[in-house]
Amino acid sequence: MPPSPRLTVLSAEAEAFLAENHICTFTTLRPDGSPHTAPVRFTWESESGLARVMTTMTRRKARNLLVAPGSRVSVCQSAGWRWITLEGAATISTDPDRVMEGIRRYTKRYRSPPPQPPHLAVVEIRVDRVLGG
Structure with missing residues (x-):
């Protein structure tokens, strides 16, 4: 996804x-x-307002985005009474550079790389609405 001004x-x-x-x-x-709705791990890049979810092109979430590129999605993190939902337009990519950036950020956050099955892809969400928090 090309850089854009931070929206949130x-x-x-x-x-x-x-x-x-x-x-x-x-x-x-x-x-x-x-x-x-599916359980996931995600990364958040506050500097650009970009959230990322690693997946494969065969998963339902990926197929939904292939049918409607740029559609709105949400990722919600909760723990007890605390929660935050990030919403925005999403794209899915198998571009090696974008997938590697997703893997790098995932590995940094979770201290281990994501599973790397065939057809690995990254969902990039340009967050423009935040609820909770």
């Missing part, structure tokens, strides 16, 4: 919470408009 500014408390290691939910829309 989060509080220090929200940034700290997003740096914690929690399983999150990722919601895309199926072609019939119904929501598809």
